Every structure is written in structure tokens, then in C-alpha cells.
Amino acid sequence: MSGERPERPGEDALIARYFAPLAGEGADGLRDDAASLTPRPGHDLVLTADAIVAGIHYFPDDPAGSIARKALGVNLSDIAAKGAAPRAYLLTLGLAADWTETWLSAFSAGLAEAAAAFGCPLLGGDTVRTAGAAFINVTAIGEVPAGSMVRRRTARVGDRICVSGTIGDAALGLALRLAPEAPWAAALDTETRQHLRDRYLHPRPRLALAPLLRRHASAAMDVSDGLAGDLAKMTGGVGRAEVAIADVPLSAAARQVIADEPALLDTALTGGDDYEILCTVPPAEVEAFAAAAAAAGVPVTAIGTVLGGDGAPLFVTEAGASRSFAAGSYAHF
Amino acid sequence: MSGERPERPGEDALIARYFAPLAGEGADGLRDDAASLTPRPGHDLVLTADAIVAGIHYFPDDPAGSIARKALGVNLSDIAAKGAAPRAYLLTLGLAADWTETWLSAFSAGLAEAAAAFGCPLLGGDTVRTAGAAFINVTAIGEVPAGSMVRRRTARVGDRICVSGTIGDAALGLALRLAPEAPWAAALDTETRQHLRDRYLHPRPRLALAPLLRRHASAAMDVSDGLAGDLAKMTGGVGRAEVAIADVPLSAAARQVIADEPALLDTALTGGDDYEILCTVPPAEVEAFAAAAAAAGVPVTAIGTVLGGDGAPLFVTEAGASRSFAAGSYAHF
Missing domain, CATH: 3.30.1330.10 (PurM-like, N-terminal domain)
Structure with missing residues (x-):
């Protein structure tokens, strides 16, 4: 020993x-x-x-x-x-x-x-x-x-759901790493591949948002296990999250990949390793929050609302169809 | 992944x-x-x-x-x-x-x-x-x-070196576990074997000594990598530790093992996993420290002195011979 x-x-x-x-x-x-x-x-x-x-x-x-x-x-x-x-x-x-x-x-x-x-x-x-x-x-x-730590489970019905940056790049970077010869992967140019791989390799903690979360957010967590699963953790017991898929911020690289291989949208929404901020913000605060975040160099986007009721978050397509992800969370474990 | x-x-x-x-x-x-x-x-x-x-x-x-x-x-x-x-x-x-x-x-x-x-x-x-x-x-x-954390490297020349409890039981418990059929091991009764194994399996953090260390000790650490090596870490750059081997507190079980197999004294002094307190105490404080420790239910024993000079701690036998342990520290690593 x-x-x-x-x-x-x-x-x-x-x-x-x-x-x-x-x-x-x-x-x-x-x-x-x-x-x-x-x-x-x-x-x-x-x-x-x-x-x-x-x-x-x-x-x-x-x-x-x-x-x-x-x-x-x-x-x-x-x-x-x-x-x-x-x-x-x-x-x-x-x-x-x-x-x-x-x-x-x-x-x-x-x-x-x-x-x-x-x-x-x-x-x-x-x-x-x-x-x-x-x-x-x-x-x-x-x-x-003192007393200002932002909690995960303190969202309120009616709050808007916001995320920082873009969602899905890291999961697509991992998919690219695991299947570099897949048709969708082979179609990417060097810069796009590099962007996705970099997002997987190099999480960027959104430190600049911390004081703004204390000021504006009712609840917050980081997206580490996938947007769908982490949103379920944040809103479970509080309400039902409804997200407009078209509003989920995607990078140009992610848009290109998903255009070529639509099934990878699910990877982006559930895949994890984003290390973006997911938070809820009272409607009256959203504009001020987004403006302050932009001034701090971090884009934030409102993607949905906390509704009453319960159940897994609903992801609504542009055609009006509702989807949910039962497994939801990317399991490292 | x-x-x-x-x-x-x-x-x-x-x-x-x-x-x-x-x-x-x-x-x-x-x-x-x-x-x-x-x-x-x-x-x-x-x-x-x-x-x-x-x-x-x-x-x-x-x-x-x-x-x-x-x-x-x-x-x-x-x-x-x-x-x-x-x-x-x-x-x-x-x-x-x-x-x-x-x-x-x-x-x-x-x-x-x-x-x-x-x-x-x-x-x-x-x-x-x-x-x-x-x-x-x-x-x-x-x-x-505030400001009262007891440091490792703040002993002074002239301080007495003290340890809590007994030294070597855990290392002998490990030796017993690794070689249960060795002649010295086979000679032990069930209770003695159990004592040594228990000391290896179950560290007992000496929480009761914490306030007394703040009051009386000039420096302290726990013995995790062996008395000889940890003493070298505590007194290096400060002075040279001299320890009377006969004063190092041994349990009845350890005494029995070492009487049967004298080479295991080195195991006791260098073997690690003791999780006892090793500290230095100004001479005028030793009596009060030991009395307060005894009152708190933890025996402490003065085993040596921090001398001037440098070099690995000297372990002095009853015959007056000096030994040191160059490798010193038990390396988990």
C-alpha cells in the first residue's frame, strides 16, 4: 500500500x-x-x-x-x-x-x-x-x-428563463470528437470544427455575470448536464418550464451542423458541458439584465417562461408542437 | 464519455x-x-x-x-x-x-x-x-x-517535542495485514491483533487537543507519514530534532511486537498512518500542556527537543547511539 x-x-x-x-x-x-x-x-x-x-x-x-x-x-x-x-x-x-x-x-x-x-x-x-x-x-x-447567494430552486411562476452565450457547442464538439468521419462532421470547415472542439475542451465560467445574477435573477445554475435536464432541475417543484426552441441561442457552427443533421438538435439541447448560465428573471427585469450582461460582454437570451403546473420542461417548435426530453440529463455518472 | x-x-x-x-x-x-x-x-x-x-x-x-x-x-x-x-x-x-x-x-x-x-x-x-x-x-x-491557526514550521530552538497517544500501531497493523503469517504476527493473541488492525483502519483525529495546541504549542502537525519523516518536515529550517527512542510512547501491543521482532521498531517510527498530534511546546509550558491534555482524555508525551543546527532528526537509543532515517517519510505517493 x-x-x-x-x-x-x-x-x-x-x-x-x-x-x-x-x-x-x-x-x-x-x-x-x-x-x-x-x-x-x-x-x-x-x-x-x-x-x-x-x-x-x-x-x-x-x-x-x-x-x-x-x-x-x-x-x-x-x-x-x-x-x-x-x-x-x-x-x-x-x-x-x-x-x-x-x-x-x-x-x-x-x-x-x-x-x-x-x-x-x-x-x-x-x-x-x-x-x-x-x-x-x-x-x-x-x-x-452576506445572504446573497443565488439559489437553484427559487424561481417563481411567471419568471422568464434566460441563458448566456450559446447552447450545444460543447456537446457537438464531443460528438465531432467521437465521430470525426460522420457525414455532417466531414462537411465542416476547419474553423467550425475548431470552434466546437474548443467549446468542449475549454469551459468559460461566466464570472462577469455573477453580480448581475445577484441583482436580477430569482434562481440560477450553470448548464453542465444539458439544457433540458438542468432546466428540469431548476424548475422542478416550482412550475413547468416552456421554451421556444427557435429562441435557444445557437452558434453559427451549431446552426450549420443541425441544418445538415437535424437529429443533432437533440444533442445540443440535452448534451451538456455548456457551462453557460441558466437563470430565471422576473419579466420586468429582463431588459435591464440583458443590457447589463451585454455591457459586461456576455450575451444573454430569454428562451422561455416558468408556467404553473409541473412536468418536464416543454420545448415548443416553430410549428407549435411540444416536445419534452424524458431522460433529459446528460449523465456523466 | x-x-x-x-x-x-x-x-x-x-x-x-x-x-x-x-x-x-x-x-x-x-x-x-x-x-x-x-x-x-x-x-x-x-x-x-x-x-x-x-x-x-x-x-x-x-x-x-x-x-x-x-x-x-x-x-x-x-x-x-x-x-x-x-x-x-x-x-x-x-x-x-x-x-x-x-x-x-x-x-x-x-x-x-x-x-x-x-x-x-x-x-x-x-x-x-x-x-x-x-x-x-x-x-x-x-x-x-482569528489569527490563531497553529502552523507547521514555527517551532523554536529549545522547544520540547511532544506526541499524543502511541506511535506505530497503525503501521504495525498494516504490516500485520500484509504478512499475517509472519512469526511475530502469528505469536500475537486475538486482542492484540485486533488493536493493531483497528488503529490502521480507524484514525482517531485528536479533536480534543485543538484548543490546547492553540494555547501551548509553538508548532503542530499530525503524524500521517511516519514520526521520523513528519518530524523532519516540522523542524526542517528551524533546528535539529533530537528524540529519545525510549521516550516514544508505544502501546503494549507495539512493545510486544517489537520485543519479538526488533526490526519493526523502524516500522513504528517511520511507518505512518498514526494520526496522532506532533507538536513543539516551550519547556515552561510542557507540564501545563500535558496536564490539560490528560484532563481532556488524551495522553501526550515529551519525546525530545529542538536543538540548534540542521539535518535529519536524531533518534537516540538508550545506549546513547544516534540514528537517523534518511528516507524518513512513508510515501503513499
């Missing part, structure tokens, strides 16, 4: 070389067994933990820096959706038997770059060997003015 | 069934993507993360409840060593392909029992599949009066 690996540096040397340079205030250069953290006066901390596992949440041959950025990004996406600003994170890295220093060096460089871009220093963590697939767990810590 | 498992409940159902009942204040029954937490006025939070991996840190056939207790216990041992009281924890559970609901039910029952005993409710986390070995990551959060 233990073993030295004389040919490669031990845990302490790895931490000193690759992770100590990333440490923030309170982390004591990762030379202690714990770190201290205090929210600013009048603020609450917001905590979340998500792991990504090789072969489940990412491809083992994805670039190491991209894997690091994804591990941090998916957690900060949750932080942003709660209206919080990133404060720090703890990292647990499970290294499989075939790890190399080249990989680890690229991983820590990607992590440093992402953490700097997101304004979120490393506070602590652990590095372990695993007999199986590599994994990365991040516990992310954000901060909100 | 995705898959439904219709024959077994999905992640949301698992969380609702096995983990939601463990959720504390701020966790909203684990029905949101993040939790909120605020330290009491005048307090700092103390955060640490450690993972345990099947086949590395525990045996896959260890009782599931014991694995859960270990995952939480090793983290709360760090919290206690920093002088902090447990506040909450986040759990990331990586389930291997062969997981069963029977296992998960026993795991969550053990976790609930340990969390209740340690006064540390569940705040959030993640449940994922892994293509490889199961793993459990815990991020533990404690609380200390």
Missing part, C-alpha cells in the same frame, strides 16, 4: 516544483497541512466540489493544460452561477501509473494560466497515486455579500 | 438517498450546486483536502464504513493539528465499475456515524464514475479564533 518511486520525484518535491508557485495568500506556499481563509467582512463563502476523471469527463490524450483548465473552469462555473466571485481553490490530483513530468509540467502551467485568468489562487490540496484512471478534484471557494 | 446505467440509480437519486440525509446547514439538502458557509464573527476558516485511493491508502475489501471513517478522519486530523474545530466537509466519491448499493449504503452509514461523532456535517460534493480505482476526496473545513 506504499511505495517509493526513486526514478521520479516524490510528492513533496512535486508540490514544491509544480504547485507551490501557484499558491495564494493563506496557503503558506503549500508547506503546511492546511490553509486559512476568512471572507471579507459582510460576506459569505460559497463552496462547491467537482471532479473530472480520465475516460469519463475528458479524454486521456486531451492536452494536459486543457484538462487543468477544465477542472478549474467547471467549478468556477458553479461559483459564477451562484452570484459569487472566485476566492481560492483546493486541488486533489490523482496521478495514474503512466504519469510523466512533461504532462505534469503542462498541467501546472495550464492551471496557473487559468487560475490567473479567473483570479483564483491555489489554497491547498493533495497529490496521490491511483492504480486506475487519473482524476482531478477541485473544491472552489467563492464569496458573495 | 457518458452513459446511463438503467439498472442502478443515477447520481441524483444516489445523492438524495445516501448523502442528502447527512447534509448540514448551508447545504440546502444537497439540492443546489454549491453551499454557503460563514465563519463565526472573529474566526478564520481552516481548509485542507486529502484523498484516499483504493489499493493505495486502503484495501478495497476493507469495510465500507471504515473506509468512509478513514476518509473523514485523516482530514479532521489535519484540522485538529492546526488548532481548529471541525465545521463541515465536502466529499467527492469516485465509484469504480463494480460498486454496489450494499457497499454505498454501508459507506454512507459509516460516514454519517463518523461525521456525527466528529461534529462535522456534510456541505456538498460530487459523485462520479471512474474507469479505475475507487477514490474518496474530502475537503475539510475547520474554524479557529
Whole structure:
């Protein structure tokens, strides 16, 4: 249950070389067994933990820096959706038997770059060997003015449903990766393929929206498991979501793919890994919310309404037909 | 990279069934993507993360409840060593392909029992599949009066070195598990074997010592990677530790094993998984510290002194010979 690996540096040397340079205030250069953290006066901390596992949440041959950025990004996406600003994170890295220093060096460089871009220093963590697939767990810590964390299940009937950015690109990027020779995939130009792959590889937590969610949203979450399934989670017990499919924002790339292969619309609506913000906003606030979001550089689009009643969200076509997605949620599990 | 498992409940159902009942204040029954937490006025939070991996840190056939207790216990041992009281924890559970609901039910029952005993409710986390070995990551959060976290590297020359409880039992319990038919192992009675195995399986975080460490200790850490190696970490850059081997507290079971097989003294001193407190205390404080610890139900023993100079800790035999352990630290990694 233990073993030295004389040919490669031990845990302490790895931490000193690759992770100590990333440490923030309170982390004591990762030379202690714990770190201290205090929210600013009048603020609450917001905590979340998500792991990504090789072969489940990412491809083992994805670039190491991209894997690091994804591990941090998916957690900060949750932080942003709660209206919080990133404060720090703890990292647990499970290294499989075939790890190399080249990989680890690229991983820590990607992590440093992402953490700097997101304004979120490393506070602590652990590095372990695993007999199986590599994994990365991040516990992310954000901060909100006291009592202002935006909840998931607090939408009200009559609220408008809004999403940021575009939906489905990451799921189509994954589909492209899994079936690069499919007719619809082969028809794409290089730039379009690159856009879709980039959206799958590189989640962009919508940190700029956090203060606007606190001001305008009645409920919010990030879209990680697919729009249809996550919308069901947000509105379940509150009301029934009705979405106009034509209003769901799609990128030019996604529109092209779906025009060529209409069945992939379902992939876009249910596929996951969007890491966009899904929120509900009182009707009187929608215009101000959208304008403030646009000013912050993030497009948001109203796609539907929370109606009374219950049941899976209804997706209404331009012809007036209603669809729902019973399975709904993309299951990483 | 995705898959439904219709024959077994999905992640949301698992969380609702096995983990939601463990959720504390701020966790909203684990029905949101993040939790909120605020330290009491005048307090700092103390955060640490450690993972345990099947086949590395525990045996896959260890009782599931014991694995859960270990995952939480090793983290709360760090919290206690920093002088902090447990506040909450986040759990990331990586389930291997062969997981069963029977296992998960026993795991969550053990976790609930340990969390209740340690006064540390569940705040959030993640449940994922892994293509490889199961793993459990815990991020533990404690609380200390502002500015009073006890650091690892703040010992002073002249301080006495103290440890809680007894050293080596867990490492001998592991040795017993790995070689149950060794002559020294076969000579043990059932109760002795049980004691050693229990110390390996069930770390006991020394939470009762936390306030006393804040009052009396100049530096502290928990003994997780072996006394010799952890002492080197604590005193490196400060001075040279000198320990009287005869003063290192051993259980009756450990004394019996070492009497039968003297080479196992080294296992006891370097083997790890003790989860006792190692600390330095100014000489004038040792008596008061030991008395207060005894009153709190935890024996502490002075085993040596921080001398000037540098180098690996010296372990002095009764005959006056000095030994050091160059490799020192038990490497899980």
C-alpha cells in the first residue's frame, strides 16, 4: 500500500516544483497541512466540489493544460452561477501509473494560466497515486455579500428563463470528437470544427455575470448536464418550464451542423458541458439584465417562461408542437 | 464519455438517498450546486483536502464504513493539528465499475456515524464514475479564533517535542495485514491483533487537543507519514530534532511486537498512518500542556527537543547511539 518511486520525484518535491508557485495568500506556499481563509467582512463563502476523471469527463490524450483548465473552469462555473466571485481553490490530483513530468509540467502551467485568468489562487490540496484512471478534484471557494447567494430552486411562476452565450457547442464538439468521419462532421470547415472542439475542451465560467445574477435573477445554475435536464432541475417543484426552441441561442457552427443533421438538435439541447448560465428573471427585469450582461460582454437570451403546473420542461417548435426530453440529463455518472 | 446505467440509480437519486440525509446547514439538502458557509464573527476558516485511493491508502475489501471513517478522519486530523474545530466537509466519491448499493449504503452509514461523532456535517460534493480505482476526496473545513491557526514550521530552538497517544500501531497493523503469517504476527493473541488492525483502519483525529495546541504549542502537525519523516518536515529550517527512542510512547501491543521482532521498531517510527498530534511546546509550558491534555482524555508525551543546527532528526537509543532515517517519510505517493 506504499511505495517509493526513486526514478521520479516524490510528492513533496512535486508540490514544491509544480504547485507551490501557484499558491495564494493563506496557503503558506503549500508547506503546511492546511490553509486559512476568512471572507471579507459582510460576506459569505460559497463552496462547491467537482471532479473530472480520465475516460469519463475528458479524454486521456486531451492536452494536459486543457484538462487543468477544465477542472478549474467547471467549478468556477458553479461559483459564477451562484452570484459569487472566485476566492481560492483546493486541488486533489490523482496521478495514474503512466504519469510523466512533461504532462505534469503542462498541467501546472495550464492551471496557473487559468487560475490567473479567473483570479483564483491555489489554497491547498493533495497529490496521490491511483492504480486506475487519473482524476482531478477541485473544491472552489467563492464569496458573495452576506445572504446573497443565488439559489437553484427559487424561481417563481411567471419568471422568464434566460441563458448566456450559446447552447450545444460543447456537446457537438464531443460528438465531432467521437465521430470525426460522420457525414455532417466531414462537411465542416476547419474553423467550425475548431470552434466546437474548443467549446468542449475549454469551459468559460461566466464570472462577469455573477453580480448581475445577484441583482436580477430569482434562481440560477450553470448548464453542465444539458439544457433540458438542468432546466428540469431548476424548475422542478416550482412550475413547468416552456421554451421556444427557435429562441435557444445557437452558434453559427451549431446552426450549420443541425441544418445538415437535424437529429443533432437533440444533442445540443440535452448534451451538456455548456457551462453557460441558466437563470430565471422576473419579466420586468429582463431588459435591464440583458443590457447589463451585454455591457459586461456576455450575451444573454430569454428562451422561455416558468408556467404553473409541473412536468418536464416543454420545448415548443416553430410549428407549435411540444416536445419534452424524458431522460433529459446528460449523465456523466 | 457518458452513459446511463438503467439498472442502478443515477447520481441524483444516489445523492438524495445516501448523502442528502447527512447534509448540514448551508447545504440546502444537497439540492443546489454549491453551499454557503460563514465563519463565526472573529474566526478564520481552516481548509485542507486529502484523498484516499483504493489499493493505495486502503484495501478495497476493507469495510465500507471504515473506509468512509478513514476518509473523514485523516482530514479532521489535519484540522485538529492546526488548532481548529471541525465545521463541515465536502466529499467527492469516485465509484469504480463494480460498486454496489450494499457497499454505498454501508459507506454512507459509516460516514454519517463518523461525521456525527466528529461534529462535522456534510456541505456538498460530487459523485462520479471512474474507469479505475475507487477514490474518496474530502475537503475539510475547520474554524479557529482569528489569527490563531497553529502552523507547521514555527517551532523554536529549545522547544520540547511532544506526541499524543502511541506511535506505530497503525503501521504495525498494516504490516500485520500484509504478512499475517509472519512469526511475530502469528505469536500475537486475538486482542492484540485486533488493536493493531483497528488503529490502521480507524484514525482517531485528536479533536480534543485543538484548543490546547492553540494555547501551548509553538508548532503542530499530525503524524500521517511516519514520526521520523513528519518530524523532519516540522523542524526542517528551524533546528535539529533530537528524540529519545525510549521516550516514544508505544502501546503494549507495539512493545510486544517489537520485543519479538526488533526490526519493526523502524516500522513504528517511520511507518505512518498514526494520526496522532506532533507538536513543539516551550519547556515552561510542557507540564501545563500535558496536564490539560490528560484532563481532556488524551495522553501526550515529551519525546525530545529542538536543538540548534540542521539535518535529519536524531533518534537516540538508550545506549546513547544516534540514528537517523534518511528516507524518513512513508510515501503513499
